[in-house]
Amino acid sequence: MTSTAPARTETDWPPPPFHAPTPAVTGTDGVRRFHGLTYATSPGYRPRLLDVHVPPAEGPVPAVVWIHGGGWLEGDRRYPPPTVPVELLHGALLGAGLALVSIDYRHSLEAPFPAQLHDVKAAIRYVRHHAGALGIDRERIGAWGESAGGHLAALAGLVRADTHGPGLEGTEGVREEDSGVLAVVDWYGVSDIAAILGQPLPPLPGEPSYPNPIETLLGGPEAERPERARVASPVTYAVDGGAPPFLLVHGREDQVVPYSQSETLARALTEAGGEVTLRPVEGADHIFLGSAEVPAIVAHGVDFLRGHLTS
Template identity: 70%
Template structure:
């Protein structure tokens, strides 16, 4: 009795550095949720994941890419800062008729800058590649980040292949043949000019917890390389032309980790370049809006800005 070998499996090799979306989960609220999608892979690193939440709609909707904070050292796509409830953030976006895309990215001790920006741009390109599957309008994508994520959101809005030095910051992670541009940016208390922060004293770490300097950990390299690396990683470096998306900068005036002046510097640079920029101070608030009496108006204003500029 002879036994034939199984037919060869028809597959692409090597496989692409991303995976097509799995079928969505549909909730009772009509929201379709695509969870844990692999938008980029690199040998030796954990897969980069994103979640997509799409409100019920009869046609494709605009999308907002949310980038979490955590000093580029920690954080998780599923959790906003502790001052902002998940239901508040997600609910406000979805009720405005916007899809919400929450992304992870490589932390700085996994890979220094620009790996984090490469990942953010790869996530945007992935959303564009599969926009039809998600029910997203690929021409109406905005980005919103807080703290480290605000820094990356600003860079995503300012850096493109046509900007001097931008091609190297575009990266080739994941989907590499789609556009990574965005139509609007919301930056909550993000860093805009790293050089002035390198010698800044940081708040003490909690007892028993060792915490690296987030700025030097992000930049990597030797001390002699820090000035140039900080210039390349600073959003203000690229705020030089009017062809930038509208920006909303929201920052606590008593921020002890990222000074309020960081958003002032970026707002001034964008204004001088002819860009549309709104700076919204939160009086007396520290980092992550600690001390603000109510974060709901901050979230509402941010969502309204995105809905207006994305045509929701």
């Protein structure tokens, strides 16, 4: 099999902080797929990768950046939570004429916060920078995440370099592009870390030594955690105004991330004059366990993003 990767030469030193897209593979469904694009590199870390799925279209299409969950400790760009079939999520977005960009990011045992947000923003800048080659409209990009990914999607929508300084923007990958998004879907993400800092984890069967996700994300000495929690919390930035439209979806019976976390973010966004919709899912635990509404929840997210990215 012939490689499609560009040839490297002795002049490729130091290594580039990202790589241009390799050619797409077009399926029988007409969807163009770019697999394993390197959107950021840093010495000592694995390359950060993303996949792009672009539906058949006459011209550039809006894009949705999908950010996986996993407690900031695990997860994979290729797999939604087990309650959401890949075919359902991908098919709904592509069927709506939206490109799907699924990304990996550094886990918290690789690097603590804000490395995860730096990676998300680097991925958005990469997509915007290479939008022409990818068939994406650089001006119409949204973010959608679940659990830890919902937290990062919210931060991607709220943290702006011109308002909050460069510290949370990062310098990974493409540096000269904007990392803003036009709309955010946040499924059961943490919004106020200080409110749950120090709370015990729910039982994790078979994982007696599972690291505490919050403490691992924040890193640093225990005395510094309250300030680190403030910096890593979306509510810290929601009060500043200027947020894109948000859709928050959260199970009422969530035993991992309390439903009150989405209530807190919705209230902060509303008080700052933002547009926010909060959808409770009755009887649902984390990742919507126990709910039969998953197809409708996915459809709601797609309709929300399509409405804000194509208007």
